[in-house]
Amino acid sequence: MKKKNITIKDVAKKAGVGVGTVSRVINNSPHVNPRTKEHVLKIIQEMGYMPNPHARRLSSGHTKIITTIFPQMVGEFHQLLLSGIDEVFEKEGYTSFVYPLYSENRYKFVRESSDFVLGTDGVIIDALNVDKLLKQYIPKNVPVVSVEFDSQKYDSVILDNFYGGMIAGDYLSNFEGDLFIVTHDRKTKLESTVFEERVSGFIESIERKGRKVAKIFKIDLDWLEAIKVAKAVFSISKKPLIFATTDYFAFPVIEFARIKGLEPKEDFFLCGFDNLTLSSILNITTIKQPIKKMGKTAGEMLLRKIKGYSRKRQTVAFKPELIERNT
Structure with missing residues (x-):
């Protein structure tokens, strides 16, 4: 056993x-x-x-396997990111092994063991502090690309999240009402700081206009928790202006408002972040990030390294943009 x-x-x-x-x-x-x-x-x-099940393939050279590590896989975001990565590697005959870090045991395995990379040609790590997570556990000959974290050791693909938060702040500050933030609560220091950066940018933007946040709600990536937050916000404010640092939190807010018969741009204003498909269907104002393109860029960077292309560490940064809709 x-x-x-x-x-x-x-x-x-x-x-x-x-x-x-x-x-x-x-x-x-x-x-x-x-x-x-x-x-x-x-x-x-x-x-x-x-x-490791695929470690035995090492002796044959390239395994045609890449490993993609996510902190967790919730909603559409990671599907879009992975589709961009797969678009690059499937053309080259690669299989993508996905490893979500749902639990502390999974974090511990990645932190304390190099087994998970023994049978892989390269690693893409999303929304995690790759410099602290890996340390000496990644062999020098295994290429790594970091997504949503600007690594000091590896190539990175990032979004300017601070600027994205500022755009959201600039938008919501145009309206009268109480400003609220609904954001993700990090459970480990190994998670990247993308949500904190969005919050910081938002606060800096509204403070420049002499505004303040009434309350910041920090919750897990959980639909029911977001519903509870929406209930709390609408119970303490007659006209809330809500910044959801991910569309995943904006969806329950708009659903709660619909149930209560509240009209966007009349009873409340809402700005999400990501521009997921459902935000378009529900007509939610949001901050767009090119998720699939980020995944594709990360895949192309990793593939070049796998093929032996050598150069200095590179960071590719994308700019977010406001998509104004009906909220």
Whole structure:
């Protein structure tokens, strides 16, 4: 039976060899001393170590697999981002392995083990502090691209979220009413600061106009929590001006208002962030970011690195824009 949290590093340490040696033993490489191989296999059996399912393909060179790590997969955003990434790699015959970090155990596995990259040609990491998350766990020969976090070590694809928040602030400050923010509450320091940047930009914008935020609601990416926030906002303000730092929070607000018979631009104003498909259907004003294009750009950057293209670390930054609709 497989023992929990046993990694290739644990095996290497107990066997007194390097991680590369254990990897070669796993992949039945001929470039391992027979006595060493026998010793490592014995340790693997004793510890009950089970290697990554696709790690065995290492010895053949490129595995034609890339790994994409998300903090979680909620709603349309990650689907659009992944579709942009896949558009690049599917043409090259690659398969994308998606690893969402829903739980602390998943975070721990990525932080403490290099196993998850042993059978991959490259890694794309979204909305996480990749510099702290990976540290020494990514081998130098494995290309990495960071999305939604401006890495100091790896190529990055980002949006100017601070500016996006300022655009939202400029828009909502045009109207009379009480200003509210509904935003995501980070659960770990490893998550990127995109939501904080949006909030900071919004606050700076409204303060320049002599306005203040009545209240900031910080919640999980959860529809029911957003409904509760909408109920609270409409109970304390006769005319709220609401900035939702993601459309995922704007949707429950507009739904709650509809149920209560409240009319946008008469009883309230709302600005979301992302420009997801449903925001267009529901006619919600939002801040657009080119999600699929960001994914495609990240894929192209990673593919170039996989093919051996070498240059200095690069950051590609996209600009957000206001899409004014009926809220």
